[in-house]
Amino acid sequence: MKKIIYSLFILLDLSASAQQEPQYSQYMYNPSVINPAYAGSLGYGSLFSLYRTQWIGLEGAPKTLNLSYHQPLENTNLGLGGNIVHDEIGPSVKTNLALDISYTIRFENESRLAFGMKVGGELLNIDYTRLNHYNPSDVSFRDNIDNQFSPNIGAGLFYYNANSYLGISAPILLQTIHYDELAYLDTNRRQHFYLMGGKVYDLSYNVKFKPAFVAKMVAGSPLQLDLTANFLINQKFTVGVSYRWSAALSALVGFKVNDRISIGYGYDRETTRLSNFNSGSHELLFQFDLFKIKQQIETPRFF
Numbered sequence: 001m002k003k004i005i006y007s008l009f010i011l012l013d014l015s016a017s018a019q020q021e022p023q024y025s026q027y028m029y030n031p032s033v034i035n036p037a038y039a040g041s042l043g044y045g046s047l048f049s050l051y052r053t054q055w056i057g058l059e060g061a062p063k064t065l066n067l068s069y070h071q072p073l074e075n076t077n078l079g080l081g082g083n084i085v086h087d088e089i090g091p092s093v094k095t096n097l098a099l100d101i102s103y104t105i106r107f108e109n110e111s112r113l114a115f116g117m118k119v120g121g122e123l124l125n126i127d128y129t130r131l132n133h134y135n136p137s138d139v140s141f142r143d144n145i146d147n148q149f150s151p152n153i154g155a156g157l158f159y160y161n162a163n164s165y166l167g168i169s170a171p172i173l174l175q176t177i178h179y180d181e182l183a184y185l186d187t188n189r190r191q192h193f194y195l196m197g198g199k200v201y202d203l204s205y206n207v208k209f210k211p212a213f214v215a216k217m218v219a220g221s222p223l224q225l226d227l228t229a230n231f232l233i234n235q236k237f238t239v240g241v242s243y244r245w246s247a248a249l250s251a252l253v254g255f256k257v258n259d260r261i262s263i264g265y266g267y268d269r270e271t272t273r274l275s276n277f278n279s280g281s282h283e284l285l286f287q288f289d290l291f292k293i294k295q296q297i298e299t300p301r302f303f
Helices: 002-019 273-277
Strands: 046-053 063-072 078-089 092-106 112-126 145-160 164-172 192-199 201-204 207-218 224-233 237-244 248-256 261-270 281-289
Touching (some): 078 112, 261 273
Antiparallel strands (some): 046 281, 063 078, 078 092, 145 164, 164 192
């Protein structure tokens, strides 16, 4: 039975030390997935999608799809949004659905402070027949887990102005025991806390520089810290690098197709011994902004 448990949870353990929930190298373009206070902060509606396939060549490695939308409510201080995150690791499939609502306070210096709440839940499925050492006679793995639902709430703060931001959030406040039958507590969903920030500097007329960071804290796991440096050139091209502390180095590129459509790509390479067993991770993003035709976006937000 120990071999069976090892086969099921080895990938979960590899990621649990730093990513019990999905991780993103291009986190700075969709903060709403971890901070509900971001909803509506752009001043117009925005549709975002991201697909990440991690640790290419490693069987059962994580694959994540994120779809989200958020917008402000006209003539109010409210913002609304929603996120769908579909995450596959080995024999397990998780689908997280969440609705976000934010309330923004505007200050005289043009800065703003938003408060946000996240409400939703997670569906978990595990197909034990996909295990390499699956043993039908073992009663512990006789019944698959089908659409096990776990409710969740989250909260966040997001302070920002025209060229900087700082946010703190806890997108998962309700802890859940998924595998209580096996008493394998390390795989249970735990509370997550995030601190993120960034600032935009005008280096020249057509070049902007944005350093950014996100730190994730999970009980029982080491602190995860991502540091990123991005350059926006001619309001069209984005190029940058990101470093996940003691874990991975990433190269990031992006292109603004037109006023509404942006695309991006990220490639991660592990800096740990895990790099001996995979050829890296790939991440694709697509963003479509739904601002009104008469609305002028002369200088698009870099976050």
